[in-house]
Amino acid sequence: MATKRIADEPAYVLHRYDWSESSLILEVFTRHYGRIALVAKGAKKPSSSFRPILLPLQPLHVAFGGDAEIRTLRSAEWQGGHVMPTGDALLSGYYLNELLMTLLARDDPHAELFDIYARVVEIIASEHGEVLQGALRTFELLLLRETGFLPPLNVQTMTLRALDVNDHYVLVPEGGLRQAHAEDRVSLSGAQWLRLHETLQNHAPFTTTLRACAEMMGELKPQLRALLHYHCGVKTLRTRQMMIDIQAL
Template structure:
């Protein structure tokens, strides 16, 4: 059986498999999203038990050629605190997006690096940095899986963007001129081109942060686009956050 060792990974989700074992959805750097069975992980004496936590950087080893591989080892790399409270829900939001939108066994090393960087920002609990990091990750996710149109031109006509004209990103139509009654939920042509330029940078996540921080109206547009491609009216983590705020 094929064996992979020393693979950077994060736990996205876990399911009970038997009285003593778990099935894990992992996001790995070189193999993408994979499913593994962690045999005996629920036993108190298991070496897996204290390390198989979400939003924590791991190095794992696994083997097998079937859809569900066998987890052989998992080592916690440390270096960051476990997110708590609202930060934990934000992390679960990232995980839900990956589970819904990433196909299994489809590697995205650049997206993995952006995910790791975003989790680092969340764990640091820097409130002013969390939203820009989330928007940067969402843009990179959509770009990586081919669901983000070019932000340097209008999608339908490929006409160039005017600096001061407002444009909106629509799920079914791409980037187009915003309606007169749509002042919110749109960005100027200059802002969209700056976002595309950052996406094309050699270090896109870092390059995107100042651009997303300066574009709060990007949030509702990306939310609508993500919900459209996920096939849901609202993500579970977002609904959970709204319910908690209501309490």
């Protein structure tokens, strides 16, 4: 059987592991093939052309081949556009990568999500702090939708009753969207949930959802965080704990 070869594939490195004294195993997010594993032979050698290229949050075009679970990286070319983010922006990028590593199955393509990830990475690298939090919330919503973990935001999940625009509702990990109780610390009005639902149905959901998220950031963030932690199977994601620890210094 002929070995399948793929060339000129848009990609980002999500994570990298040592494989031997000279090689790396890469977790890579590609546009047409989803999350895949690649071995970069000799990538740790000082003379390797891979060394300055195989970095996270950098737009690449890669070529790879093989039929095994871990394929072989043949080439990688940096597509330019921005330098490596630093500080809080870099941690935000690592946070996105951790979400993709945890929630995406291998070899499951998500071309639209790839394009949205690329846009958020551009925002992270451009240091537009005023829109970064909205971009992160937008990515979380679209990732949850793509993976099937986001319930419809236009009805109450358990009863399928329509939302009252004047009432308040909360998104809970175990039960989806339900009517808010007195003890709930954060919630959104029915009108706000309906607006988010409408923006997610848009043919260009990133821009419209970003605008909507910017107006309800404080109430939306903890609800999305709880839902993500639930489906990731952790109490706190590693990158988020790192942010907390740094802020406490």
